[in-house]
Amino acid sequence: MATSSQPRFQFRLRVYRDGGIAIGPGKIALLEAILQAGSITAAAQQMGMSYRRAWLLIDELNRALREPAVESAVGGARGGGTVVTEAGKELIRLYRGIEATAHAAAADDIAAMTRMLAD
């Protein structure tokens, strides 16, 4: 008899404002990809989205923040280079930290919910 795979618990944090998602899993993953890949072009390619879509997401994110998370992608002053700012890195750190904290704090209830699942 086939048994089910191990369940996977996923928390997703979204910050809504003015009817839209100011900060969410898609924007944070894109920010991490830019940090790793060094450009919006490479990050967009890696995530399977168009450059235009990636640029719009970053532009939205920057507008939602007091200080931009990514520089020169919007301003374009440095001719192609894309830098995740200190504010951007802090945002990633906080976002992933919140997810980890949530998981850890809810561990007992998550275990109890796991026990309710069929084998």
Next chain:
Amino acid sequence: MATSSQPRFQFRLRVYRDGGIAIGPGKIALLEAILQAGSITAAAQQMGMSYRRAWLLIDELNRALREPAVESAVGGARGGGTVVTEAGKELIRLYRGIEATAHAAAADDIAAMTRMLAD
């Protein structure tokens, strides 16, 4: 000058298994609606979904669990009545509890993230 609305932080917990969502916000909201409305028909109407869609979601949920969350909707023995079982109520309690615990535990980091948002 127009100012932005207050940000709203939303945690969403999803339990993935066998490539699908075994438990997620849609199924829990539907379960709560059935508990309140007393039937799948009324709950589906309230949530703006078809009876068929609601039935399929509940069937999926019941199959994912050791004990069913809803009875007689699937079995159909009581001729129309729909009962959220003790297991179903426990699932709602755990799910909403996990969300609340996550919010409370991450309150400091959520406040720090709020301070990063533009006015």
